[in-house]
Amino acid sequence: MSAEKPSAYRVAGTAPAFAVAPMIDWTDRHCRFFHRLLSRRALLYTEMITTPAILHGDRARLLGFSAAEHPVALQLGGSQPEALALAARIGADFGYDEINLNVGCPSDRVQDGRFGACLMAEPALVGDCVAAMKAAVAIPVTVKCRIGIDDQDPGPALDALADAVVAAGADALWVHARKAWLRGLSPKENRTIPPLDYDRVFRLRARLAAGPRPVFVGLNGGIGSLEEARALMDRVDGVMLGRAAYQTPALLAGVDRAFYSEAEPPAAPEAVAGAMMDYIAAEGARGVPVAAIARHMLGLFAGQPGARAWRRILTVESHRPGADAAVVAEALDVVRAAAAARAAGPEAA
CATH class of the missing domain: 3.20.20.70 (Aldolase class I)
Structure with a gap:
């Protein structure tokens, strides 16, 4: 030792x-x-x-x-x-x-x-x-x-x-x-x-x-x-x-920020989702199923517009044969659309 x-x-x-x-x-x-x-x-x-x-x-x-x-x-x-x-x-x-x-x-x-x-x-x-x-x-x-x-x-x-x-x-x-x-x-x-x-x-x-x-x-x-x-x-x-x-x-x-007084801005959920797509692609090349990774990401957008659709897409689509990082991209597009719709307000409907 x-x-x-x-x-x-x-x-x-x-x-x-x-x-x-x-x-x-x-x-x-x-x-x-x-x-x-x-x-x-x-x-x-x-x-x-x-x-x-x-x-x-x-x-x-x-x-x-x-x-x-x-x-x-x-x-x-x-x-x-x-x-x-x-x-x-x-x-x-x-x-x-x-x-x-x-x-x-x-x-x-x-x-x-x-x-x-x-x-x-x-x-x-x-x-x-x-x-x-x-x-x-x-x-x-x-x-x-x-x-x-x-x-x-x-x-x-x-x-x-x-x-x-x-x-x-x-x-x-x-x-x-x-x-x-x-x-x-x-x-x-x-x-x-x-x-x-x-x-x-x-x-x-x-x-x-x-x-x-x-x-x-x-x-x-x-x-x-x-x-x-x-x-x-x-x-x-x-x-x-x-x-x-x-x-x-x-x-x-x-x-x-709260516990270590770090000055850098907190990570944005969308950026994290993007980084996880790269990770899923790399792990997929080693034979790791998308579902084994995506299951940990279900709560990433909790409380935000599109959160339910995000969870549904990751849960269902990640288990389909041939699933890859595109599953996360699909779910992220839905979240972005939901956020945009909320930002536009009811008058945009």
Whole structure:
């Protein structure tokens, strides 16, 4: 391993104030390329990838990504320190900027594998996992967790997990401010039940900030807009949006100004759509179906004239045999026509 570098989470002005959450089946490489066109600075995450998949699967397919995606973090799922250390080293060799350990996913498949949110009950093991990964790589190692699981008291549960990973050298803790219910609720139900508890995360951040080694604490869960996210920055070190960023991706165009004081104008949705046509053409030459990329773009014009037609055309036409980047061009023409009709007003009808 190379000499340890200063963590980006500890260098003033470089901490990732805004991140797009890792989301299974959503934040694949095509989604991340699309999101990067909207924000140059947001920290992007892969979907959770299990350590067995990385150690024994097709690494190029699982871990390959475009250099344009930086900064991008690899999220791992696992609970065996040695395996996680090896997977983290592989991820670092692929060029990822951060390795993140999933301690928050509540799905049955994750529980069966003894990783994800069920690890909230084993803080010492999580600490061992973090220590092993820290020893294996020179890039930041972080943890994404819940405030507790099932009948745990979120107070001691979150503190125990946080103290274990801080002692192990974790560079940051991203906290989804909701309990994970592993029994009695589906993962979908657990997106809104039980209630969010931001105050619990605020207290953790205040306690760790006063400690001998202050650690970055970021907040995730239920944040629906940049305005909401920006208002939280007085109480935490960073914010992470999930479904809102995915379903209304145009909001990402405001991230660089709102969170990083960038002076450049935000990316225009039409320009982003044009860039994605080039990307679709390039990926299509490598055998990637249009539908695999277009599905991430459905919300680009949310709330704007022609948004419904945009979604319909991308959804339907991208699945047709021989579909190519022209599908996006067709949908974009409809959006432009709808915008022009609104601008002309009723008297033009």
